Structures are given as C-alpha cells and as structure tokens.
Amino acid sequence: MDVALPQDWNGYLPKPQGSEDALHDACGVCGIYAPGQDVARATFFALYALQHRGQESAGMAVSDGAVLRCHKEMGLISQVFDEEHLGALPGHLSIGHTRYSTSGSSVVYNAQPLLTHCDLGWFALAHNGNLVNTAALRDGLHDTTVPTSNSDTDIMARYIASEPEGDMEERIVRTMQRSIGAFSIVLCTETQLFGFRDPWGIRPLCLGKYAGGWMLASESCALSTVGAEFVREVEPGEIVVIDSGGLRSRMVPTEHKRANCIFEYIYFSRPDTVYAGRELYLARYRMGRELAKEHAVEADVVMGVPDSATAAAIGYSDESGLPYIEGLMKNRYIGRTFIQPDQQIRAQGVKLKFNPLLANLNGRRVVLVDDSIVRGTTTRQLVALLRRSGAREVHVRITSPPMRHPCFLGVDTATYDQLIAANMTVPQIRETIGADSLGYLSLDGLIAATERDRHEMCTGCFTGKYPEGIDEELVDVVRRPTAEAVP
Numbered sequence: 001m002d003v004a005l006p007q008d009w010n011g012y013l014p015k016p017q018g019s020e021d022a023l024h025d026a027c028g029v030c031g032i033y034a035p036g037q038d039v040a041r042a043t044f045f046a047l048y049a050l051q052h053r054g055q056e057s058a059g060m061a062v063s064d065g066a067v068l069r070c071h072k073e074m075g076l077i078s079q080v081f082d083e084e085h086l087g088a089l090p091g092h093l094s095i096g097h098t099r100y101s102t103s104g105s106s107v108v109y110n111a112q113p114l115l116t117h118c119d120l121g122w123f124a125l126a127h128n129g130n131l132v133n134t135a136a137l138r139d140g141l142h143d144t145t146v147p148t149s150n151s152d153t154d155i156m157a158r159y160i161a162s163e164p165e166g167d168m169e170e171r172i173v174r175t176m177q178r179s180i181g182a183f184s185i186v187l188c189t190e191t192q193l194f195g196f197r198d199p200w201g202i203r204p205l206c207l208g209k210y211a212g213g214w215m216l217a218s219e220s221c222a223l224s225t226v227g228a229e230f231v232r233e234v235e236p237g238e239i240v241v242i243d244s245g246g247l248r249s250r251m252v253p254t255e256h257k258r259a260n261c262i263f264e265y266i267y268f269s270r271p272d273t274v275y276a277g278r279e280l281y282l283a284r285y286r287m288g289r290e291l292a293k294e295h296a297v298e299a300d301v302v303m304g305v306p307d308s309a310t311a312a313a314i315g316y317s318d319e320s321g322l323p324y325i326e327g328l329m330k331n332r333y334i335g336r337t338f339i340q341p342d343q344q345i346r347a348q349g350v351k352l353k354f355n356p357l358l359a360n361l362n363g364r365r366v367v368l369v370d371d372s373i374v375r376g377t378t379t380r381q382l383v384a385l386l387r388r389s390g391a392r393e394v395h396v397r398i399t400s401p402p403m404r405h406p407c408f409l410g411v412d413t414a415t416y417d418q419l420i421a422a423n424m425t426v427p428q429i430r431e432t433i434g435a436d437s438l439g440y441l442s443l444d445g446l447i448a449a450t451e452r453d454r455h456e457m458c459t460g461c462f463t464g465k466y467p468e469g470i471d472e473e474l475v476d477v478v479r480r481p482t483a484e485a486v487p
Contacts, residue, residue: 027054058080116157131152396435406419
C-alpha cells in the first residue's frame with residue numbers, strides 16, 4: 001500500500017514560550033467524510049477554529065480512497081500548512097489535530113495524527129484527552145508492538161494495530177474497553193472515518209452534516225466555520241462509523257456515569273460553541289451574575305481578563321449595576337510565536353501580553369474578573385499592572401472555585417506543590433496576589449450557571465474526587481494532601 005509518511009519525523013522544536021500560569025487543554029480534533037469533495041482545505045479551516053485548544057503542533061491525514069497521506073509539524077496551523085502542503089493531500093476523507101502536550105513530550109514524533117500500519121492496512125489516529133492507565137497498557141503490549149513515541153495516543157494505536165482478529169470497529173471496541181481516562185478520538189483508514197468517545201464523555205466531540213457527507217469535531221464552532229450543520233454530540237461510550245454506506249452508531253456497554261469536564265464551560269471551549277445543547281457564552285455570562293450575587297463589593301467599574309472572562313465580566317456588571325469597561329488590550333498574537341523573548345522582554349511579564357487602558361483605570365475602584373487562578377503568578381502581575389496604571393483598588397473575582405487538585409484527564413494544570421489554592425487559604429492568596437479583596441465562585445453557583453446536573457460533571461480539580469472508575473486508578477499514583485489548606 002502506498003503511504004506518504006510524515007515529514008521531519010525525528011525533528012524537534014522546543015515548547016513555545018508562553019505563560020506558565022495558565023490552563024491548557026490537550027488538543028482539538030476533527031474529521032470529514034465528504035464524497036466528491038477535496039477536504040484538505042476544509043480540514044485546515046476547521047483546525048483553525050480549534051487552534052485555541054492547542055498551539056504546539058498540527059497535522060492532518062487525508063485519503064482519496066486508496067492512499068492515506070499525512071503531514072504534521074511543530075507550530076501553529078498557519079505555520080504547518082500552506083497551499084503546497086494542502087495540494088499534496090488530495091482526497092474526500094480526512095482527520096486533523098492541533099496539540100498541546102500532556103502525556104508525551106513536545107516533539108514532532110508525538111505530534112498527531114499518528115500513522116500506524118496493521119494487517120488491515122494503514123490508519124491514522126488523533127486523540128483529545130489523557131489516559132490514567134498508560135503504564136499498565138504499555139506493560140501489556142507485546143515486545144513487537146512497543147510504542148515508537150511516549151504518548152498514550154501511540155499506545156492506543158498500537159493496541160488497535162496488534163489485535164489478532166476482527167475488523168477496525170471491533171478492534172476499537174476492545175481498545176476502548178481497556179483504556180481508562182479521557183479520550184475523544186477520530187480515526188481514519190483509506191476508506192472509513194471513525195469517531196469514538198470515552199464512557200465518561202470527559203472531552204467533547206460532536207457530529208455534523210457537511211457537503212453531502214459528515215463531519216466530526218471537538219467543538220461545534222469548527223462545524224460552523226466550514227458551513228457544516230451541527231447534528232448532535234457523540235455520546236459517551238459511542239462509536240460513530242462513516243463510510244460509503246453512510247453513518248452508523250454503536251454503543252460500548254459501560255457502568256460508568258457521564259462526567260463532562262466542567263472547565264469546558266469555564267474556559268476551554270470557545271464561547272460560541274454549543275455544548276450539551278447550550279451556547280457556552282450564556283453559561284459564562286451566568287457565572288458572572290452568580291459571582292456578583294455571592295461576592296458583591298463597592299467599586300466603580302467591572303472588567304474582564306480578555307478574552308476568556310469577557311462574558312462573565314458583562315454578567316457581573318449586569319447583576320451588580322456597575323459599568324463594564326475594557327481595562328486591558330490583549331496582544332493577541334504575541335503568545336503564539338515560537339520566537340523566544342530575550343531576558344529584557346521576558347522581564348516585562350504580563351505587559352508582553354496585555355496593555356492597560358489608562359483612561360479607564362485611573363483613580364477607579366476596579367473589579368477584575370478572571371476564570372481561574374492556577375499558580376497565582378499571572379494574577380499577581382495583573383493586579384500590579386492595574387495599580388501602576390492608576391487603579392485605586394483592585395477586587396479580584398474568579399468564575400470557578402479554588403483549584404486545589406491537579407487534572408489527570410487531558411488538562412495541563414499543575415502539581416499539588418504548584419497549585420496556590422492547595423497550599424494557601426483564600427485570605428493568604430488575596431495577600432499574595434496583592435488584591436484588595438478576592439472572591440471565588442462557589443461550586444453550587446458554578447453548577448447553577450451551567451444548568452447541568454452536578455452528577456454529570458467532572459469537578460475533580462476542585463473537589464479531589466474524580467469520576468468513578470477513574471478515581472480508583474489514581475489511588476496509588478496521586479499524592480493527595482492529608483488536610484485541605486482551604487476551608
């Protein structure tokens with residue numbers, strides 16, 4: 001079988017310079033099956049719409065029904081693909097991926113899609129999420145199927161490839177049953193497109209109609225970008241199979257309960273994305289209103305940290321009656337470069353990313369709304385920047401509860417010793433970041449804003465209780481504090 005292998009397979013570029021006090025999702029995925037269409041460009045623009053989910057590497061695999069071709073490199077979508085690359089990827093069937101590394105280092109041989117060969121032929125796989133039983137899975141592989149990279153994605157691909165019998169669908173089922181953790185995956189062979197999701201539904205995956213065929217994507221915003229019609233979410237534990245016979249679905253039996261990641265609501269997904277039937281902008285707006293109810297303060301204006309907290313800041317403003325202002329202008333592309341700043345520029349801290357609007361801040365008591373505090377470094381720098389810009393008081397309001405626990409399911413948060421809320425009380429955090437007051441949204445307020453059932457959400461980063469069936473896997477590998485620092 002003629003297969004074009006990825007370029008620069010053993011190449012390397014360092015992890016991009018950016019904020020070390022920010023949350024990063026693992027990645028975004030998409031897949032298209034559209035007979036008679038040349039889908040590489042649509043895949044490119046779908047990935048562009050998912051770029052916020054990962055900025056380290058990008059790639060796509062495209063099949064014309066006979067040959068499966070793949071191109072991937074380190075960098076942003078616009079750096080990885082140009083007209084020449086897209087022209088070399090003909091076909092009506094594709095998958096695409098944009099990545100921020102969690103399990104597996106930031107090198108090109110961990111970039112995706114992963115291209116793998118088995119007795120059925122070649123297939124390409126792209127993964128959003130993170131497994132918690134990777135070590136056990138690696139130990140269970142035969143010597144002849146040792147992964148060529150150190151990612152959990154490659155291990156899943158090797159399990160699919162090493163299955164002794166069955167078609168691709170059956171092999172996926174057996175691999176799903178072995179895998180514990182978060183996985184929303186798109187996979188393509190020369191002739192078929194598959195989408196499948198872990199039984200908890202931790203990471204999102206949705207389905208749409210596109211150009212007489214079908215499309216899969218991490219978020220509905222990617223469907224809208226290329227003119228696809230949103231149909232529904234892929235259900236937890238579901239496998240969607242798309243080929244010349246159309247679309248069919250299969251559920252893998254499980255006793256596990258749905259546990260969607262609550263940070264998709266707070267931060268990760270774009271505000272125009274529809275998740276569980278609701279546009280996320282409205283959920284973030286309601287978070288701001290709930291925050292104003294729980295933590296009112298005498299102030300002059302409300303502002304959000306752009307862009308993730310804008311909707312919440314408007315909600316806080318509407319509930320509190322305080323005017324909403326723009327206090328910071330974001331340098332939108334400066335954090336999306338692989339050029340390393342020198343020491344003099346790095347010393348500027350958040351000023352590299354934000355410029356203050358002095359006329360809106362001078363002499364005013366400011367409510368600063370943000371989505372989370374991880375290590376506290378960025379928040380401290382923002383408070384200091386607002387004070388230097390003339391703010392008389394700075395009151396910090398956060399649209400999530402204190403993040404006291406790491407995430408092991410596809411989010412790059414921090415370890416217990418790095419998480420500020422795992423080691424300090426709220427008053428201590430307020431003093432550390434230099435704010436006049438600090439208020440976190442309660443878990444009850446957050447759940448109310450999402451309009452979801454509390455028992456359908458994963459809130460492990462706040463509570464330390466991970467979804468049933470996953471929590472047990474973490475007992476021996478997670479050092480949990482013996483006592484909570486925050487009451």
